[in-house]
Amino acid sequence: GESVGLHLPTLSVQEGDNSIINCAYSNSASDYFIWYKQESGKGPQFIIDIRSNMDKRQGQRVTVLLNKTVKHLSLQIAATQPGDSAVYFCAENEDSSYKLIFGSGTRLLVRP
Amino acid sequence: GAVVSQHPSRVICKSGTSVKIECRSLDFQATTMFWYRQFPKQSLMLMATSNEGSKATYEQGVEKDKFLINHASLTLSTLTVTSAHPEDSSFYICRWGGAGNEQFFGPGTRLTVL
Secondary structure, rough: OOOOOOOOOOEEEEEOOOOEEEEOOOOOOOOOEEEEEEEOOOEEEEEEEEEEEEEEEEEEEEEEEEEEOOEEEEEEEEOOOHHHEEEEEEEEEEOOOEEEEEEEOEEEEEEE | OEEEEOOOOEHHHHHHHEEEEEEEEOOOOOOOOEEEEEEOOOOEEEEEEEEOOOOOOOOOOOOEEEEEEEEEEEOEEEEEEOOOOOOHEEEEEEEEOOOOHHHHHHEEEEEEEE
């Protein structure tokens, strides 16, 4: 069952700075990874994805890095804005069945 | 783009009652659907996977007799929380199988059990 009282780690950054959010995934067989943003009371919002045959992918103001050797993902947000304040989750696709397993999440707070 | 709806968006019920949550796809059909729940300040936890026309597969620790899933058609799936108790209070989110794009997630249902 879920852990009672578990709190999300928080990353606090100054507006305009770059943010780096990290995630460790568990399954070495996972071949597809996604970063999501979630605002309070809403469902996950897709940010960017990456397949295991890549180690870097860039979007608009965001970059995802994948290190398969240590099973680590990171999300870099350039020039962080107040609207970026939210909880960020990584998710891994365990197999071709589209089953997504979510990581523990990080809360991003942007200071004006 | 594809849109998934959930109903109700919020529900408050008394302990011991059952609550049904509907998840509908509005402009596409999918055979696979996932149900997640999310407790405050925690991540989304996968509860079960269902395929249209067959029984759902539940994750370890999730009681199949308590969380009844009916994947009645390619556009409708329901999750019924039976004999709900305060510890079932959570945010329930459906997701249709396919690409991980946001359009395939439902907006979520906030369940509060008194």
